[in-house]
Amino acid sequence: MLKLEHLTKVYAALPSEYAGGIRDANIDLAPGTFFTLLGPSGCGKTTTLRCIAGLETPDTGRITVDGRPLFDSDRGISVPLHRRNIGMVFQSYAIWPHMSVFENVSFPMRVSKTQRYSTAEIAKAVDEALESVGLGGYAKRSATQLSGGQQQRVALARAIVHRPKLLLLDEPLSNLDAALREDMRTELKRLQRELGVTAVYVTHDQSEALAMSDTIAVIAKGRMMQVGSPRDIYFRPANEFVASFIGHTNILRGRIDGSAGTVALDGGGTLRCRTEGEVGPDVAISIRPEDIALAKKAAPANGDGMNVLPGVVTSASFLGNVVHYEIKAGSGSSTFRVEGEPAMPFDTGAEVVMSFRPEDTLAVPRS
Ligand SMILES: Nc1ncnc2c1ncn2[C@@H]1O[C@H](COP(=O)(O)OP(=O)(O)OP(=O)(O)O)[C@@H](O)[C@H]1O
Ligand SMILES: [Mg+2]
Structure with missing residues (x-):
């Protein structure tokens, strides 16, 4: 048409x-x-x-x-x-x-x-x-x-x-x-x-x-x-650009490893990731706030094969059906946005572990 x-x-x-x-x-x-x-x-x-x-x-x-x-x-x-x-x-x-x-x-x-x-x-x-x-x-x-x-x-x-x-x-x-x-x-x-x-x-x-x-x-x-x-x-x-312009997302920078499906983060640490089509060695990683689960730091590791990153809650806003968190990730300086369950609240200052699936950890070309 x-x-x-x-x-x-x-x-x-x-x-x-x-x-x-x-x-x-x-x-x-x-x-x-x-x-x-x-x-x-x-x-x-x-x-x-x-x-x-x-x-x-x-x-x-x-x-x-x-x-x-x-x-x-x-x-x-x-x-x-x-x-x-x-x-x-x-x-x-x-x-x-x-x-x-x-x-x-x-x-x-x-x-x-x-x-x-x-x-x-x-x-x-x-x-x-x-x-x-x-x-x-x-x-x-x-x-x-x-x-x-x-x-x-x-x-x-x-x-x-x-x-x-x-x-x-x-x-x-x-x-x-x-x-x-x-x-x-x-x-x-x-x-x-x-x-x-x-x-x-x-x-x-x-x-x-x-x-x-x-x-x-x-x-x-x-x-x-x-x-x-x-x-x-x-x-x-x-x-x-598309990942960050559409909806909310967390962007990290890293380098795809020789072995398929893992990326070494610029700030240190390794994540397993998903790719679509050809992506160069230098990538951006997009993780949506709704795909990240939070657990107490002391809690046992949450299932096999999950990506995990430790962090500290720097802000928590209760919005009724959802809690918006800002989490400062362990060593790096990056701040994560996470949407959490209102039934399982974490207070500001709480030490937590963020976990998310490799399928939800998307490596895309930087822009
Ligand atoms: N007649 C013109 N002469 C010179 N530059 C122009 C002209 N019209 C648009 N531009 C430039 O082209 C670019 C795109 O303009 P356009 O109006 O298409 O943007 P837009 O996506 O519709 O933006 P907005 O959401 O603000 O309406 C802008 O940088 C604008 O300054
Ligand atoms: Mg216009």
């Missing part, structure tokens, strides 16, 4: 450092996919979206939607934005305040250059779009009489009113309060499924990305670090 091949848009030609934009992006999405561009501020998410929309001209590469080339630098193809038939919702300018809800939502159909719509067709489509975002009966309202959440729904209705095959959403929920954002997440996802539309969603919020997406591209400094399902990028991160 959406294919990007070697898509590149660079703003300044500084070869040594990241000069903005996106470099060599490649994706190939099946119809109906909820696809998310995830990454820290300034990594190139909006640039990618603007290239797809036709608001920005890429330097090189190809963009194909539903088999139709919208941009191809080799063949000199660049379809103007009003002929791309794409729905868009942007964070910054949500809706036009001087127009009514009806005028806002009907806008893409009224100005369409690819198709002529009758008044009756427009009225019906606007009704349906407003109904689907939960704003049936709001058509005559002025845009200024709406709450922030309602305005965002109008923007969404406007983006889907002409039934685009591709919907682009740039942090559409970021200026809503936390509770409303959670509701809108669920609703947006339901709407996308019902319409069967392919969505490209931009966020820097990793929990939003995990909750909503079929496929996620994790971007850093203009490069797609990994493209995969939420489970893939959480359990099989391609490198240190």
